[in-house]
Amino acid sequence: MHQTPRPSGARNSPTESTNDSKSLDIFTQSGYFTASDGASLFYSVEGKGPPLVFCYGLVCSVLHWTYQIQELRQDHQTIWMDYRGHQNSPLPADFDSVNLERLTLDLEQMLDHLGIPEAVILGHSMGVNVALEFYKKNPHRVKGLVLANGTPHRPLESLVLTNALEPGFNFLSWLGDKQPAALRFLWKSQKRNPLVHSIIGKLGFNSKLTPKADVAQYVDQFADLDPRVFLRLIGAYRDYDCTPWLHEVKVPTLVVAGENDRIIPLYQQEMLNQLIPDSELFVVENGSHCPQMDLPEVVNAKIREFLGRI
Numbered sequence: 576m577h578q579t580p581r582p583s584g585a586r587n588s589p590t591e592s593t594n595d596s597k598s599l600d601i602f603t604q605s606g607y608f609t610a611s612d613g614a615s616l617f618y619s620v621e622g623k624g625p626p627l628v629f630c631y632g633l634v635c636s637v638l639h640w641t642y643q644i645q646e647l648r649q650d651h652q653t654i655w656m657d658y659r660g661h662q663n664s665p666l667p668a669d670f671d672s673v674n675l676e677r678l679t680l681d682l683e684q685m686l687d688h689l690g691i692p693e694a695v696i697l698g699h700s701m702g703v704n705v706a707l708e709f710y711k712k713n714p715h716r717v718k719g720l721v722l723a724n725g726t727p728h729r730p731l732e733s734l735v736l737t738n739a740l741e742p743g744f745n746f747l748s749w750l751g752d753k754q755p756a757a758l759r760f761l762w763k764s765q766k767r768n769p770l771v772h773s774i775i776g777k778l779g780f781n782s783k784l785t786p787k788a789d790v791a792q793y794v795d796q797f798a799d800l801d802p803r804v805f806l807r808l809i810g811a812y813r814d815y816d817c818t819p820w821l822h823e824v825k826v827p828t829l830v831v832a833g834e835n836d837r838i839i840p841l842y843q844q845e846m847l848n849q850l851i852p853d854s855e856l857f858v859v860e861n862g863s864h865c866p867q868m869d870l871p872e873v874v875n876a877k878i879r880e881f882l883g884r885i
Contacts, residue, residue: 601621601622601648601649602620602621602622602623603619603620603621604619604620604621605617605618605619605620606618608684608685608688610659610680610681610684611680611684612667612669612672612677613668614659614664614665614667614668614672614681615664615665616656616657616658616659616664616681616685617656617657617662617663617664618654618655618656618657618685618688618689619637619654619655619656620652620653620654620689621644621648621652621653622647622648622649622650622651622652622653623651623652624650624651624652625651625652625694625695625718625882626651626652626654626691626693626694626695627647627651627652627653627654627694627695627697627882628654628655628682628686628694628695628696628697629643629644629653629654629655629697629698629699629702630655630682630696630697630698630699630702630703630705630706631655631658631699631700631701631702632699632700632701632702633700633701633805633808633809633812634661634797634800634804634805634808635661635699635700635701635702635793635796635797636657636661636662636793636796637655637657637662638789638792638793638796639699639700639793639865639867639868640655640697640699640867641868642867642868642871642874642875643697643867643871643874643875643878646871646875646879647875647878647879647882651882652691654685654686654689654691654694656681656682656685658673658678658681659672659673659677659678659681659804660673660800660801660803660804661800661804662796662800666801666804670803670804670807671807673803673804673807673808673811674807674808674810674811675701675704675705675708675808675811675812675815676708676811678705679705679708679709679712682705682709683709683712683713683716686716692716693715693716693717693718694716694717694718695717695718695719695720695721695882695885696709696710696717696719696720696721697720697721697723697878698720698721698722698723698725699723699724699725699865699867700723700724700725700838700839700864701725701808701812702723702725703722703723703724703725703726703847704725704726704812704815704817706720706722707720707722707725707727707817707821707824708817710824710826711817711820711823714825714826717826718826718827718885719826719827719828719829719881719882719885720824720826720827720828720829721828721829721831721878721881722828722829722830722831722844722847723830723831723832723866723867723874724831724832724833724836724838724839724844724864724865724866725839725843725844725847726839726843726844726846726847727816727817727818727821727843727846727847727850728815728816728817728818728843728846729813729814729815729816764798765794765797765798772790772791772794775790775793775794775797776790777837778837778838778864779793779837779838779863779864779865780863780864780865780868780869781833781835781861781862781863781866781869781870784861784863784869784870785863785865785868785869789868818846818850821847821850821851822850822851822852824851824852824854825852827853827854827881827884827885828851828853828854828855829854829855829857829877829878829881830844830847830848830851830854830855830856830857831844831857831859831866831867831874831877832844832845832856832857832858832859832862832866833858833859833862833863833864833865833866833869834858834859834860834861834862835861835862835863836862836863836864836866837863837864838863838864839864841858844856844858855881857877859873859874
């Protein structure tokens, strides 16, 4: 079991607990629930008040939402779940269950486990698609949406501003089928490769704003995951397209974008804004694919303004 590292100030115990923290005076609860197919999934709750549910991106972690949770747990119930095969949630017995449809059902069953009928859902990157799919299946349970740095349409066609990465993912899939040991070795080697740290730091973050320690944590977490989880999700994610039904979204929606997002370009968030009725687009100046980590105070203030309106 992996414990998810977090920046200073965030809770890091993955054991079942319910208490009032004397140091922070923040209610915390964490533990596991069992999904309908038997998978064990880790969840965390911090704070009390109107519920907010945070969904992170492709083979990522709650690290990407840490600064928002630290701020919003003061007067909200902040909730998140580790997807199956991610961080504190063990690998599922059936790898075919690692897909967007199942992740969405897991989110629904976590809220059932916690007895939460309705919440604001916040998604980052692929978490945007988890949030949207949850809304599609459970519109009555969504009070509002915050969609950060996501895409409504076939992400690999524009990932890193080009479709050139798709052959690379095809190669990794082939390697996983033919030489799984070689794939695992190649995957793990990212953890100690300074070039990988540098490339990810420049592509996924604003390297002048996001602390290097946060980037290093992300690379370590990414390398510790089983590459089969990544390949399964990429397979599910590559053909995703919600453009035909986004006009049916009827809840307040805030679309957040980084001005200089090199992973999912700005025009994808502009498309979300155009297709979702009455949504608002907020472009973070100098923001990257992770503006909520680059400039957390700016993003937190905007999210608070949005929540105040709904």
